[in-house]
Amino acid sequence: MNSRPRPEGRPVITERPAGRAVELKSPREIEALKRSGKLAAGLLNAVCAEVRAGVATEDLDDLAARWIKERGAQPAFLNYHGFPKTICVSVNNEVVHGIPGPRKIREGDIVSVDVGLFCEGWCGDTARTIPVGEIDPAARKLLEVSERSLREAIAAARAGQRLGDVSNAMQSVAEAAGYNVVRSYGGHGIGRAMHEDPHVPCLGRPGTGLRLEPGLVLALEVMVNAGTEKVTHLPDGWTVLTADGSLSAHFEHMVAVTGSGTEILTEV
Ligand code: MG
Numbered sequence: 693m694n695s696r697p698r699p700e701g702r703p704v705i706t707e708r709p710a711g712r713a714v715e716l717k718s719p720r721e722i723e724a725l726k727r728s729g730k731l732a733a734g735l736l737n738a739v740c741a742e743v744r745a746g747v748a749t750e751d752l753d754d755l756a757a758r759w760i761k762e763r764g765a766q767p768a769f770l771n772y773h774g775f776p777k778t779i780c781v782s783v784n785n786e787v788v789h790g791i792p793g794p795r796k797i798r799e800g801d802i803v804s805v806d807v808g809l810f811c812e813g814w815c816g817d818t819a820r821t822i823p824v825g826e827i828d829p830a831a832r833k834l835l836e837v838s839e840r841s842l843r844e845a846i847a848a849a850r851a852g853q854r855l856g857d858v859s860n861a862m863q864s865v866a867e868a869a870g871y872n873v874v875r876s877y878g879g880h881g882i883g884r885a886m887h888e889d890p891h892v893p894c895l896g897r898p899g900t901g902l903r904l905e906p907g908l909v910l911a912l913e914v915m916v917n918a919g920t921e922k923v924t925h926l927p928d929g930w931t932v933l934t935a936d937g938s939l940s941a942h943f944e945h946m947v948a949v950t951g952s953g954t955e956i957l958t959e960v
Pocket of ligand 1: 817818879880911913944
């Protein structure tokens with residue numbers, strides 16, 4: 693790892709082995725990201741409050757679109773590489789990137805809601821999986837373990853630690869419970885763009901990868917499958933499914949690495 697200014701003087705750290713520059717945010721920029729993160733967290737709460745049996749996933753999308761517009765913000769997912777809706781809603785064996793539609797949510801489902809928006813030019817991105825009514829104990833355990841996996845990853849995202857420590861925290865918690873983390877998707881840097889470097893896999897080796905520095909802002913995401921880590925896709929080109937039909941959970945928070953610890957940006 694080496695630290696060097698870009699031509700415009702912005703502090704960066706270089707990601708190895710890729711050698712790409714990872715942007716560090718100033719305290720003012722982190723304050724702006726806290727505003728967009730907080731707004732995204734408010735949206736996620738508003739959508740999750742409406743998740744119940746009988747509601748169509750497109751109803752949740754309509755709500756999200758209105759909510760964002762009323763606050764003068766802009767949706768981040770709509771038209772992103774052609775994504776047709778405002779939020780992602782992924783049910784049961786759907787891992788991520790489910791397209792809202794006429795499908796009705798049922799009692800006993802687990803529903804992953806992923807929201808993204810832009811506020812004053814800064815992105816906010818957060819997700820969680822919630823139960824619908826009474827769910828199977830095995831499904832409940834998957835949600836608990838997946839949420840804990842993200843919490844441990846956040847705790848590991850401190851200055852001086854490496855990206856591999858963060859990824860390994862996710863993987864260790866999931867695998868200790870007999871689950872598997874998804875290999876082909878992960879978290880990301882975030883700022884004025886939704887997806888910035890570095891990519892943050894859900895698995896990794898401790899002590900490897902980028903060294904974290906104050907000013908680094910990451911959207912940490914964990915996707916945990918109850919069965920195989922392998923995934924397939926629906927013909928819609930977006931929806932990711934577990935290859936064996938097992939349940940999957942998804943939790944995401946934006947965090948800022950600071951001089952004194954880690955700050956979660958996506959809390960209301
Ligand atoms: Mg994300």
